[in-house]
Amino acid sequence: MAGVLIDPSRAPVAFGRRAVPQLFGELQQLEADRKQRALASLCDLMHDPEKLYQAVTGGFVEQLEVLFKDEDSSVRTKTCELLHLLTAHSIGRRALLSSALLPPLSQLLDDSSSSCRRNVHRVLNRLARLPAGANALLTLVPKLMLKLRQNDGEEDEEEEEEEEEEEEVQVLRLSTLSCCSRLDALPALASDGVSLLSHKLSHRSTNIRREAAAAMMVLSVPIDGKQQVCEKAVLPVLVGLLQDEDVEVQANAAGTIMNTVIITTGKLQCLDLDVIPVLLGLVSEHAEKQEEEDEEMKRRRKALVIYSLRALTSLAEAPDGRALLLEQLPLLARRSEAPEEDRDIRRAAQTAVRVVTWTP
Template sequence: MAAVLADPSRAPVAFGLRAVPQLFAELQQPESGRRQRALASLCDLMHDPERLYQTVTGGFLEQLKVLFKDEDPSVRTQTCELLHLLTAHSIGRQALLSSSLLPPLSQLLDDNSSSCRKNVLRVMNRLALLPAGAEALLTLVPKLMLKLRPEEEEEEEEEEVQVLLLSTLSRCSRLDALPALASDGVSLLGHKLSHRSPNIRREAAAAMMALSVCEDGKRQVCEEAVLPVLVDLLRDEDIEVQANAAGVIMNTVIITTGKRRCLDLGVLPVLLDRASKRKEDEEEKDEERRRRRKALVMYSLRALTSLAEAPDGRRRLLEQLPLLERRSEAAGEDQDVRRAAQTAIRVITWTP
């Protein structure tokens, strides 16, 4: 009766502390089916923090390296799934970074199995949550950027894969934007800003915001003609897409060229509209959406402050001063928003 009830897709699991060593021993077996079943059972065990800790601290991770080159694509895919489960915890991310698995793992970005490639990106995306992980992945940024090239994309590239790729690039670029900028990052990300998927637009704009922090990034945003697309995204139906687009504009208008280009594109009325919709902010009940709305307002106010440094920008904003004054004087206003509005007013009304 026990044999009938056993799951044929899983390997038998020993009791207690013997389970993990027994299953890793199974991974050494020549039969592909036994390796698959052992990996499936190991993935089940990783939901138990005690077994996860045992796997990470018991020196078992290095044994996975040989499975990256397994002839069976399902074994390679399940091995990456196991690492994905391990990296759900900080101790697993740190253990993977301390191991020698990252270089051979990165080679699976070009695996012929789409499921395997997706699992590799899921692992890397979680690694990038740690500053040390983002730093370790910086050398892979040029390779990840190649995946954004139109000729490299599959006709029906899975949305989740693109989101994972863009999110990982965003996290790495917040640490250091130069590798992405040197890999034609602004142009490649600009191609994604008009994607039909709001998730992809959101992550592309977030990555663009990371690239626009440094001087070279600001200059490239102006040169690559992505500012018209970003101004359009301020009207996007997704609030986070709007906030990320406003963040890129906020960074770019720090330089003179950015100010001039944005003023020519008529960005002032749109930014003023985004910065002055206080009623919508008050009526928003969802905490996460309130956070995103606050980011949109803050980025818009800071962009307006920089644009007011240009004579033409100051002249136009003086005509709209009451909008900002209402925001800075409203009772119950968020203190960060109030201060940002007051700073904008000081710059707009400054006289020599």
């Protein structure tokens, strides 16, 4: 027996296990308003794990594909919102990855509705956080990079009220690219990823700078990525980000520098940019601040210090770098010997001291 319709924006919901089949049946109707109400009610139900399990195991998810092409943008938007709720649980993510929905879903990245596009990015980002999801989305990397390029050209023309929404989409896009590139950075590198990301490193939004620097750190892992960071003049921007107001931006920039100074060109460019005093300042600054911070901030600052120490270790392999660091050996020694120091930081500092003091 159907319940009483209280909210006109929702469809009546049947009792118990009849609710999910009934609402998916409503989605087969031609009237857009009936589909909208059914989708709204389904979104409410998907907060219940039992109803979500029923929707996934009952074979209902595949029925959503036809709604991707619905003429009503609100139907397409709400369908993607429903998928986003389904992918909040592992069973929903596995069901979507094993279905045939990903190709038609990815086509909605070009949808005329900004709300629909945003929901698609939310779904893809949740999938990309799984290795299987990142692998499934690797073929989308060139398209995501193209969207990044298009966004660069449109950014100055955005209306003020759309900026916050567009920022969320950019953050999701960059995060998805990072997740996919951790699995395989070559598709992003082949799509001119280093150049495209470098434009985002100076963005006024902290969230965008943070995600762009995180993606750049991933792309700098392969040798081709390190070379591109050097060739495309990204290191001066990264050195500037070491003094960013956001600790995670600093850490991601330090991580990219750490990866890049492994090669000789990276060492020489960073030495020319006088990066050693900046890195030493970050290593010293951590000890003074960590006692007053929460656990999450301590984790971020720990990453920043370890990346900085590892970058200094690589720079010490160059004669000019070793000469500069020998003058600052007491600072490194303190971080390597203090019993109260974090074990990982102490170990990284000990490695730095060994390399700086090494003699043939």
